[in-house]
Amino acid sequence: MSEATAAPPTAGEPTGRSFRSLITALELDTRLLGMIGALAVIWVFFHVVSNGNFITPRNLWNLSVQSSSIAIMATGMVLIIVSRNIDLSVGSMLGFVGYTMAMIQVEWLPKALGVSYHEPYVWILALLIGIGIGALCGAIQGFLVAYGGVPAFIVTLGGLLVWRGLIFRFAQGQTLAPLNEYFQLLGGGPKGAMGDIGSWIIGLIACAGIAYTLWAGRRRRRRYGFPVRPLWAEAIIGGAGCVAILAAVSVANSYLWPPQLAENAGFATPPPTGVAYPVLIMLGVGLVMTYVATRRRFGRYVYAIGGNPDAAELGGINVRRTIMGTFVLMGVLVAVSAAVQTARLNAAVTNLGVQNELDVISAAVIGGTSFAGGIGTIPGAILGAVVMQSLRSGMLLLNVDSPTQDVVVGCVLVAAVGFDSWVRRRGS
């Protein structure tokens, strides 16, 4: 590429000649658009093949809850892979942290404080301690990778065995249940959701957030006299974002409590469920992680290290501390996911999170994260998790057995990455 392609910024004059120039004016991420398109194709396909059972409020609501745990971890995996590392231990670590969190609220805290495990603060303490343990597990692995010079593949392969082994030693085959009833809400289910009014409020706040972000960005660029997007482009982006959010809220709200459960809870008619808490957590994590990845020094350094480790070092970046940071962050996210999964099961079991590392890595990679380093986005990884879960849940609807599901998901993973690198090669 040279000066020829470096056309002066055309913002301000909507050419609108073709779809491509529209995309350029909107400054959209074409890769992300492609993924949304692929997801739409998958949904429509399953909807048609399953005789209209896929795109229903109930199924989409379940899909959102089932995707959230993997999506939360995938946001951290993006930063790990972007900085040219890998974390194979997240599934085992999730099991370990989840079991510990359950143990803390069911046995240790009630014993130590002499209270019942029903107390509301018990779950908060358990969650905070669990996040601390996750961060510590991540820090140990991160330290060995960054300062010990052991390849991340090896350290986390060891971690995969160690954390899982520790659960078995510690649990001796026991399942811990039930859990604190407030803690259970983190896992979703009709009770663990916002309800209709809460969901609308969240939706409106999100719309206001989009409007503010667009306005603030525009004002900033104006202040420096940079070209800005034409107003109609801002309106399309903001409008599309708000419509998508409100549509999602209305879908979540049109999924009603199961009649039996509503009756037991004393409702005359089943109330709307609304957005589930784990989905809310996932969206919150996604926002924070996007901010960290794109707007903070730490994120910038992670990408710089992935792009050129030598340049990062020569630029004065503390590469080791940054790498260690990515693993600590991963540990925290694993703990959050562990809370969601344990809460959802309302039990701690020894095989919690088995093979989750594969789903998490697949989600990140399907979402456009490159093993060559330096490339990958948080929204992409979240979409990747939704794509994976859509495939699984669609095949479940069609009564495809689990081994066949694995075959399909495996093929899709390889095909997606193959297609992606083909597009990239052609593009450069």
Add this chain to the structure above:
Amino acid sequence: MSMQPTQSTELEQAGAQPFLPATETPRLPEASPPPPAPRRAGDAAPLVEMRDMYVAFGGVHAVDGVSVDLYPGEVVGLVGGNGAGKSTLIRCLSGAHPADSGQIFINGQQAEIRNPRDAKALGIETIYQTLALADNIDAAGNVFLGRELRTRVGSLDDAAMESATRNVMGRLNPRFKNFKTAVKSLSGGQRQSVAIARAVHFNAKILIMDEPTAALGPAETAQVRDLVMQLKAEGIGIYLISHDIHDVYDLSDRISVMLQGKLVGTVDKNAVTKDEVLAMIIMGKQPGEVSQKELAELHA
């Protein structure tokens, strides 16, 4: 281009050179007298003084007891064949690879440079031969890499960084327009502009340019030459490392020659001919020691 024949001679000769130092007569270190380079009256203390620098890789002495200095507003060319140790020496100054022993004085004060951050804090900026750019990040991100501007809440202030980058680029390469794309998709000259912008934006006092024109076309090379003269006029001290004796000879005030990790000598550019410098590079001989016959052989 007229430099082609000389360069090929240099390469051929360089192939035969390992035998030369063995037969070389021992000479005093720092044999060359302190250079009478054009210097302003107030500049008593050198900007940079490196004394007795040693760097070894395994058993190989990449830099073996080298002492060089640099004055404000001066360009010192650092030349030598491949593996002569010039890049390694300069990496001690830029913090990329700390020396095993030796002392560095900046403005007469002893400085400890353990990493690139230390060097930058002392006003030492480096343009690496490899450019050291993060390919996946845009121009402003690279210019400010490791020194990002931030807003009050600690977010990256991308608009401010882009604005500053546009300013410095306006001076270096006014045709540069690709502020939004990753530097991977820029041309060689544009990438070089980004690397140079990074070095000059932070008000460097000492600038190290490692093969700054190696990847450039004639027009861009001329641009870099203009820039060197401009920065020199601003009082910046510049170390210019190059394979290209012509570049160095044209731009430098003094020339330090290295051979096999040792300093052959530092000479005033105006007191020597290109051939004499070439003789230092290839044979390790001082301008006075080399015979007319040997000089003639350089072109054989």
